[in-house]
Amino acid sequence: MSLGPYPAPVHVAGAAGPPGRTDADVIILALDRAEDTIAAIASARAQTGLAKHVWVADQGSKPENLALLAAAVGDAPDATLVRLDRNWGVAGGRNRATALGTGRCVFALDNDAEFATADTLARAVEALDDEPDIAAVACRIQVFATGAEDLSSWGYPPSLLPRAAGAFDAVTFVGAGHGIRRADFEAAGGYDDALFFCWEEFDFALRAINAGQRIRYRGDIAVRHKVSGEHRFSWSGTRWFHFVRNRLYIGMKYGTGALALMPRFLAYQVKGARNGVLGQGLRAGLAALKLARAFRPPAGQEALYRLTPAAQAYIAANDAAHRGGMAKRVRAEILSALPSAAKS
Structure with a gap:
């Protein structure tokens, strides 16, 4: 469950890394869904008000989809596309994507999500800077098409739903869009690779809380999610x-x-x-x-x-x-x- 060292991934497109220090690394995991992932990359690159770098870690996309991602990233100076050795799931994939960068904050964006505004990333970093005892900023997750609450991404007590536009302390955060201070992520040991996907944010949050930190939900900092709340969970597979x-x-x-x-x-x-x-x-x-x-x-x-x-x-x-x-x-x-x- 450590943060590395991991085997070097294969560089596919974009810069080898940022030319200097950054305020934030945006990490995006890719596994097919090329059209949505390309939109997520564009949304991340369009963020303003801070120094950032976008890291896209592919975990086994089909060759044709990887080619589309490579073409979209091209020779961008502020983005890097790499291919991991296999599909490590959400937990392991985020660990490896986070280890690629050096930004003092890490923002994870789902590959079917986009930032709600051009300054969303800057405001998430500002929230972490303003309150040093916050380990993670949990974003409001909205349905992409309508701006309504993505109920399938509401990971908090149902009684708090009326406060979705506000702010409160929480014991977890939703993976679709969240920011973590890198030093706190490393101190807590990152995510547990064994989880693969599901509950990895809660597991991390417990360690952060045990270290005396808080998880802060901010309804004024939002991402828009393209997965419908009515069809997100599938009973097939595992x-x-x-x-x-x-x-x-x-x-x-x-x-x-x-x-x-x-x-x-x-x-x-x-x-x-x-x-x-x-x-x-x-x-x-x-x-x-x-x-x-x-x-x-x-x-x-x-x-x-x-x-x-x-x-x-x-x-x-x-x-x-x-x-x-x-x-x-x-x-x-x-x-x-x-x-x-x-x-x-």
């Missing part, structure tokens, strides 16, 4: 497996026993059974146990994996207090994470 496995694994990583996680596990099985993926959920439980048993905190970071009283109080005040009792919280967590899952 999405439900990763959702269940990773959440249980994270609980065990931070000291919650398997028996204490049983109500959550059973609630997930009910949800999975209703949607025809009971097998995924059952396999996820065993896989979570396997990951947890193999996990060892990196040397020197052991304390980050046992929540302090201060961290527990922060989580209680900024998450649990907005969700109600345990049964209500588990049910709301599942339903809010999958607001419009296909009924198949």
Whole structure:
């Protein structure tokens, strides 16, 4: 789960890197969806008011799509397209893309998202500069076509939805658009490669909170997301497996026993059974146990994996207090994470 050193990726297009120091690196992971990714790159390059560099890490696009990305980046002095050795998922891909740059802040932008305004990136960096105890700035995620809330990307207690345009402290952030101070990212150990995708932001946030920092949601700093809230979650493939496995694994990583996680596990099985993926959920439980048993905190970071009283109080005040009792919280967590899952 370290930040490197990683094998050097293959340089495909654009500059070898920025000519000087930058305020922010924008990282974009690519895997096909060339048209959307090209738009995301253009949006990042159009950001004003600060020194930046755009890093695009391809994780296995088809040759024709990689060629389109290369043509779009061309010989841009402020952008670099590289190809990673394989698909590392969201967690591992972001780790490797982040390691490419040196900017004091890192902004991750989904390849199907765009900045809402030309100064969004500058304002995210300003927010981090203004409050040194903030580890991550969570952006408001809006539906690209309409500007409405992307409900599939609302990763906070449902009761806070009326405050979507405001600001509040949180215990996680949404990956589609967020900024992190590089020093804090490195101090916390980055993302856990083992997660691949799903819950990696929550896992990072727990370590940051345990180190005495905050996660700040800012509804006035927004990105627009092209994935429809009505169709984002798919019950095919292994999405439900990763959702269940990773959440249980994270609980065990931070000291919650398997028996204490049983109500959550059973609630997930009910949800999975209703949607025809009971097998995924059952396999996820065993896989979570396997990951947890193999996990060892990196040397020197052991304390980050046992929540302090201060961290527990922060989580209680900024998450649990907005969700109600345990049964209500588990049910709301599942339903809010999958607001419009296909009924198949």
